[in-house]
Amino acid sequence: MISVEDALRHCLAMAAPLPAETVPLAQAAGRWMCAPAVATRDQPPFAASAMDGYAVQGDPLAGDSFAVVGEAGAGHAFTGTLAAGEALRIFTGAPIPDGATRVVIQEDVDRSGDRITLRAGADTGTHIRPQGQDFRVGDSLAPRRLRPADVALLAAMNIPAVPVTRRPVVALIATGDELVMPGENPQPDQIIASNSFALKAMVEAEGGTARLLPIARDTEAELATVLALAEDADLIVTIGGASVGEHDLVGRVAGLERAFWKIAMRPGKPLIAGRLNGVPMLGLPGNPVSAIVCGHLFLLPMVRAMLGDPAPAPRPLQARLAVDLPANGPRAHYMRARLSVADGLPTITPFDRQDSALLSILGAADALLIRPVADGPRSAGSMVQYLPL
Ligand SMILES: Nc1nc2c(c(=O)[nH]1)N[C@H]1C(S)=C(S)[C@@H](COP(=O)(O)OP(=O)(O)OC[C@H]3O[C@@H](n4cnc5c(N)ncnc54)[C@H](O)[C@@H]3O)O[C@H]1N2
Numbered sequence: 001m002i003s004v005e006d007a008l009r010h011c012l013a014m015a016a017p018l019p020a021e022t023v024p025l026a027q028a029a030g031r032w033m034c035a036p037a038v039a040t041r042d043q044p045p046f047a048a049s050a051m052d053g054y055a056v057q058g059d060p061l062a063g064d065s066f067a068v069v070g071e072a073g074a075g076h077a078f079t080g081t082l083a084a085g086e087a088l089r090i091f092t093g094a095p096i097p098d099g100a101t102r103v104v105i106q107e108d109v110d111r112s113g114d115r116i117t118l119r120a121g122a123d124t125g126t127h128i129r130p131q132g133q134d135f136r137v138g139d140s141l142a143p144r145r146l147r148p149a150d151v152a153l154l155a156a157m158n159i160p161a162v163p164v165t166r167r168p169v170v171a172l173i174a175t176g177d178e179l180v181m182p183g184e185n186p187q188p189d190q191i192i193a194s195n196s197f198a199l200k201a202m203v204e205a206e207g208g209t210a211r212l213l214p215i216a217r218d219t220e221a222e223l224a225t226v227l228a229l230a231e232d233a234d235l236i237v238t239i240g241g242a243s244v245g246e247h248d249l250v251g252r253v254a255g256l257e258r259a260f261w262k263i264a265m266r267p268g269k270p271l272i273a274g275r276l277n278g279v280p281m282l283g284l285p286g287n288p289v290s291a292i293v294c295g296h297l298f299l300l301p302m303v304r305a306m307l308g309d310p311a312p313a314p315r316p317l318q319a320r321l322a323v324d325l326p327a328n329g330p331r332a333h334y335m336r337a338r339l340s341v342a343d344g345l346p347t348i349t350p351f352d353r354q355d356s357a358l359l360s361i362l363g364a365a366d367a368l369l370i371r372p373v374a375d376g377p378r379s380a381g382s383m384v385q386y387l388p389l
């Protein structure tokens, strides 16, 4: 058995960033931009009014009066130059005319015909957004997973398409004679394949493309046939058949160059990783919670690394333990747990039942409480690490 940390290192060593492709901005959200984006213009491209009002020169006092000589709106610049004693009717987003140094908001003036007079108590802000206050030509946005606000920033930079890492194709193969697909009529000794659906959703939420392949029955021939369907995938994931029984065939697949088998982790002990004819492969344990927890700890980091994430490993957070816990054993325990807030602090309570077959408990959990190998007894109130689910 190797440690969780060593197992993750082996997994990440197999997961190199994939090549880039260019996508239009409208399809870029959620994708990993893999080269810096550089602004080709200033924003705003001119000094702009931040308010609806009147552009004037200098610092007028209450009672000062101006002749309104024209108008500027967003997209409609005033081309003349403003002289002392003149005002330009101006709207938010319009270019500030030459000669103006300030915008007086319309609530602070009295207008009569083509004249305005400043009221007492007018605010003294300039209400001018300087050219390039948001970004300037040459400013860049570093590679990242694009969030909605990033896509807006790229649009404002006038960048219509961006280079993104190709989505990794992850082939998911459930194995076992006992499995049928949801909606089928299981025999009395059969169950429904479930965890592949969670893994598909997890891969896709992370930016990968998941391909659910047919269930492989417990024969070497059938497993080989289904694995052959996955040979063009970027990552092959099998589910079940990873343990030590006669029907656990994954570790014995022809062409598998194993990096490791069995890790000091609960749930997830029988995890297998390696390359199958050169393609990175993860053999997840069949128990639903084991498969999904290993998905969070090993599969998703590999997907993130293939997408170019420079920090693909899971990032534990800290919370206050709500109950006493006995010492942990020789395997790191990723306990299904619930987060709450007590006295303004994040607090974590593990479920009493931790059997790795319990999907209902995993569904009720929003965190994995991490017990390191041989961690001593913990009292309520001590700080522990967890991974959000
Ligand atoms: N003698 C030992 N037996 C077991 C050990 C061990 O060390 N020595 N390890 C146990 C641990 S830990 C786990 S986890 C399981 C995992 O074994 P496998 O990866 O071989 O998984 P299976 O035997 O195929 O299935 C386990 C369990 O999960 C159900 N299953 C399988 N696939 C799915 C699926 N796609 N959806 C829903 N449920 C699935 C399957 O029916 C079994 O009930 O081994 C222990 N045994």
Ligand code: MOO
Binding pocket: 265, 266, 267, 268, 269, 270, 285, 287, 290, 356
């Ligand atoms: O460690 Mo196995 O993964 O749950 O029961």
